[in-house]
Amino acid sequence: MRVLGIETSCDETGVAVHDSARGLLAHCLHSQIETHARYGGVVPELASRDHVRKLAPLIREALERAQTPRTALDGIAYTRGPGLAGALLVGAATARAMAFALDIPAVGVHHMEAHLLAPLLEADPPAFPFVALLVSGGHTMLVQVAGVGRYRLLGESLDDAAGEAFDKTAKLLGLGYPGGPAVERAARDGDPGRFRFPRPMTDRPGLDFSFSGLKTHTLNTARREGDAPQTVADIARAFQDAVIDTLAIKCRRALDETGVRRLVVAGGVGANAALRERLAEVARRRDARVHYPRIEFCTDNGAMVAHAGCLRLPGEGSRDDAFDIAPRWDLESLAPPGDAVTAPAAGASAPGAGSRG
Amino acid sequence: MSGLLAIDTTTTACSVALRAGKAVLCRYEAVGQGHSRTVLAMVRAVLDEAGLEMTDLGALACCSGPGSFTGVRIGIGVTQGLALGADLPVIPVSTLATVAQGACRTHGAAAVAVAMDARMGEVYWGCYRRRGAGVVTAGEEAVVSPDSVVLPGTGDAWLGCGTGYGAYAEVLAERLGEAVTVVDPERLPDARDCLALAEVRLAAGARGVAAEDVVPTYRRNRVTQG
Numbered sequence A: 001m002r003v004l005g006i007e008t009s010c011d012e013t014g015v016a017v018h019d020s021a022r023g024l025l026a027h028c029l030h031s032q033i034e035t036h037a038r039y040g041g042v043v044p045e046l047a048s049r050d051h052v053r054k055l056a057p058l059i060r061e062a063l064e065r066a067q068t069p070r071t072a073l074d075g076i077a078y079t080r081g082p083g084l085a086g087a088l089l090v091g092a093a094t095a096r097a098m099a100f101a102l103d104i105p106a107v108g109v110h111h112m113e114a115h116l117l118a119p120l121l122e123a124d125p126p127a128f129p130f131v132a133l134l135v136s137g138g139h140t141m142l143v144q145v146a147g148v149g150r151y152r153l154l155g156e157s158l159d160d161a162a163g164e165a166f167d168k169t170a171k172l173l174g175l176g177y178p179g180g181p182a183v184e185r186a187a188r189d190g191d192p193g194r195f196r197f198p199r200p201m202t203d204r205p206g207l208d209f210s211f212s213g214l215k216t217h218t219l220n221t222a223r224r225e226g227d228a229p230q231t232v233a234d235i236a237r238a239f240q241d242a243v244i245d246t247l248a249i250k251c252r253r254a255l256d257e258t259g260v261r262r263l264v265v266a267g268g269v270g271a272n273a274a275l276r277e278r279l280a281e282v283a284r285r286r287d288a289r290v291h292y293p294r295i296e297f298c299t300d301n302g303a304m305v306a307h308a309g310c311l312r313l314p315g316e317g318s319r320d321d322a323f324d325i326a327p328r329w330d331l332e333s334l335a336p337p338g339d340a341v342t343a344p345a346a347g348a349s350a351p352g353a354g355s356r357g
Numbered sequence B: 001m002s003g004l005l006a007i008d009t010t011t012t013a014c015s016v017a018l019r020a021g022k023a024v025l026c027r028y029e030a031v032g033q034g035h036s037r038t039v040l041a042m043v044r045a046v047l048d049e050a051g052l053e054m055t056d057l058g059a060l061a062c063c064s065g066p067g068s069f070t071g072v073r074i075g076i077g078v079t080q081g082l083a084l085g086a087d088l089p090v091i092p093v094s095t096l097a098t099v100a101q102g103a104c105r106t107h108g109a110a111a112v113a114v115a116m117d118a119r120m121g122e123v124y125w126g127c128y129r130r131r132g133a134g135v136v137t138a139g140e141e142a143v144v145s146p147d148s149v150v151l152p153g154t155g156d157a158w159l160g161c162g163t164g165y166g167a168y169a170e171v172l173a174e175r176l177g178e179a180v181t182v183v184d185p186e187r188l189p190d191a192r193d194c195l196a197l198a199e200v201r202l203a204a205g206a207r208g209v210a211a212e213d214v215v216p217t218y219r220r221n222r223v224t225q226g
């Protein structure tokens, strides 16, 4: 089965062609980082405008690179949510209409499920069950994955996402956007002994996260200590150490509580080299293994959507004329492929439950 | 002649029109924000009624704005998807011209001053004169405050139509005085008029553009603070 995948949930336009027998055939990506950089964060209307400009050319390019004539497609998958409503609508409209014209089924996939399953695109994929740490600009969650569509939320951020904390810290330290790579770079020259920041929510049981207090702590330290380059590096180091330590402690707990020996890390923060080193150490001590998607599939991309679509289309693909999106969509409400999926009511403003239902 | 399908989702109306031989098959509905639930079902309905498939079509047309930002993007997204799937060229048509064409069709207007409510104290403004079976623009389309709209030249008997005349009745009346007779303050674009304008262009030799070259017309480009 050959599937076109379309991702437009936030600030990357991604298109890919995945074949269930032959694997990934092509993937194309347009990142909007430059569009949003001067605003220090994603501006939803600008994101939607960019998606509608870039999506059609990327579809053409992906099909060409995959040497797949459009009539050879068996289905189309698009990100239905969660994400920015206006951005999601661009992908949903284009995907449903293209499937309509080709008279093939389409399916709306869950963005976080696509992230969770992205490591299965790699040559040495993790077996089920595994624990997944999703750390991006919009999400921080630990999920127990028993199989496709069998997800249990172990913990999540009660406020800022980890990537968001990196971005905000970079902004207040004057390090630019996106913040993750900038903070990581600055932290390399930082003295790990100069400041010690709190490790939020690690002194009590549980797998939830909170990063907004850490952000405030960083702000206060920066105000007090000034902005000499070495000081900025030392603060970046202290901040990064605190985030990584917190994530590592929770991952360790999640592995111990579930007895699972495979950890999957996805999302943009997963690109952080210091985090990777730290998690490798956690895994080594438990005889566990850490799996990452390749770096380009840590962040948003079309390949993960095409891949999830391959798994979802046989049971849930449809020739429905209506397309709805789900800006908020509870991951735990998903069911294994083929079973009925409980999803928020149709409609662009689908309310959706809180992510712990 | 192969079929032509036109789509409009740029305002609170949703409509499609299909040219099939001598017949034009249409659907039109006030959907508010419900385009995503309606537009492809309408396309399927007119194709079924005509006994045509997407592969029987020769081209697509769509209103490309200005209008509701989300509505404009749904229309363009759907049109691009259909064009990519069926390998068809697209003829993008101005939403304001489509409204003007509708006024010519129903009121026999020769000159139409369109004002569509653009929210935030502004209107999408465009003036058109009838030419042949279509309309041609007289001056640039713009998003402007209703107290600063400008009519192109004198001597025309302008008919005013579009939701701007409902939302800003007094300001526009004061600004335009006798020069404009408001006939249709509730008129929204209708795909049958988009179809008519696209047919005029096709008859004049236009071929349409590829899916990826269909771009939205927003007119309002100030969308961030600062």
Ligand SMILES: Nc1ncnc2c1ncn2[C@@H]1O[C@H](COP(=O)(O)OP(=O)(O)O)[C@@H](O)[C@H]1O
Pocket: A010, A011, A135, A136, A137, A138, A139, A162, A163, A164, A166, A167, A178, A179, A180, A181, A184, A267, A268, A269, A270, A271, A272, A273, A298, A299, A300
């Ligand atoms: N090396 C890094 N260290 C820490 N954070 C990073 C790094 N690289 C990227 N990030 C963060 O990852 C986030 C982007 O990841 P992505 O998965 O695209 O998130 P989203 O889709 O939620 O925007 C940003 O917040 C960015 O700062």
Ligand SMILES: [Mg+2]
Pocket: A115, A136, A299, A300
């Ligand atoms: Mg993401």
